[in-house]
Amino acid sequence: MSCITVEAPEMTDNPFAPNPDLKIYLGTEIVPVEKANVSVFDHGLLYGDGVFEGIRVYGGNIFEEKKHLDRLFESARALRLDIPMTRAQLSEAMYETMAANGIAGDGYIRLLVTRGVGLLGIAINRAACPKVIIIADKIALYDPEVYKRGLRCIVSSIVRNHPNSLSPRVKSLNYLNNIMAKCEANDVGADEAIMLNTQGHVAECTGDNIFVVRDGELFTPPPSESVLDGITRGVVMALARDRGIAVHERVLDRHDLYIAHECFATGTAAEVVPITEIDRRPIGDGKPGPITKQLTADFIAYRSK
Numbered sequence: 001m002s003c004i005t006v007e008a009p010e011m012t013d014n015p016f017a018p019n020p021d022l023k024i025y026l027g028t029e030i031v032p033v034e035k036a037n038v039s040v041f042d043h044g045l046l047y048g049d050g051v052f053e054g055i056r057v058y059g060g061n062i063f064e065e066k067k068h069l070d071r072l073f074e075s076a077r078a079l080r081l082d083i084p085m086t087r088a089q090l091s092e093a094m095y096e097t098m099a100a101n102g103i104a105g106d107g108y109i110r111l112l113v114t115r116g117v118g119l120l121g122i123a124i125n126r127a128a129c130p131k132v133i134i135i136a137d138k139i140a141l142y143d144p145e146v147y148k149r150g151l152r153c154i155v156s157s158i159v160r161n162h163p164n165s166l167s168p169r170v171k172s173l174n175y176l177n178n179i180m181a182k183c184e185a186n187d188v189g190a191d192e193a194i195m196l197n198t199q200g201h202v203a204e205c206t207g208d209n210i211f212v213v214r215d216g217e218l219f220t221p222p223p224s225e226s227v228l229d230g231i232t233r234g235v236v237m238a239l240a241r242d243r244g245i246a247v248h249e250r251v252l253d254r255h256d257l258y259i260a261h262e263c264f265a266t267g268t269a270a271e272v273v274p275i276t277e278i279d280r281r282p283i284g285d286g287k288p289g290p291i292t293k294q295l296t297a298d299f300i301a302y303r304s305k
């Protein structure tokens, strides 16, 4: 266990402490990371009340910026959260934060909006001043080995939130549903969890969308199946169609996973990552398949355009 004990509360003793040179956009200004603190009364902290986007920077450009901003505003609208900046201002603030951190090539941006400081009650009219926070850092690349061998997954017993409870289409700061599923996977030595929805259909991984390949065609659940409408998912679907690969948004069962010829996950951080084992069953021949490899190559070519 790597708990941070009361005896060692200093940031410098925390093995997961942020890089002390980071500059953070907080509210209206860019501040050094040690000054980038939010109130203990911020409803983002107290209740997970807020929205976010994880965004890639390739060659100094924000990847699919419009789609990320659209989704951020849609998530905020669903939660009745007023984002205190325009799209143009958010864009400018992201580029300023990149510049302050010397990110001219590849990087990763975490853009979030919290409900802001309020009273202890949960009511949204008891919190004022939603706050924008932007973290821009070099991307910590996943171990290349994982891309070669593929992820080992379990189907989680943690059901994806019911859309009438908290819609999985909202990219909110409340990630507990996904965190519990990830824990379950890691506890049994698996890399990742595949979550089912309340109908028992395949939804998604804990922070990535899922695709299966069967007889050379691509299948992925539609957003109405309790799935976050991933931007990487959309790019990969378009790239597949460009190659003449049929793409179907269709309801999938656990059984469809087991009998898939190939399986992979997509997301901003992971990009395209093969899934080669699910519940101890090898997927296909247990190695990343040809369509997965092709779409990975196509994604790499597309993102660097």
Ligand SMILES: *Cc1c(COP(=O)(O)O)cnc(C)c1O
Pocket: 054, 171, 178, 204, 205, 206, 207, 208, 209, 228, 229, 230, 231, 232, 233, 266, 267, 268, 269
């Ligand atoms: C962000 C996220 C994804 C992936 O979406 P991208 O836009 O491709 O990064 C998938 N599932 C969940 C639960 C997510 O939060």
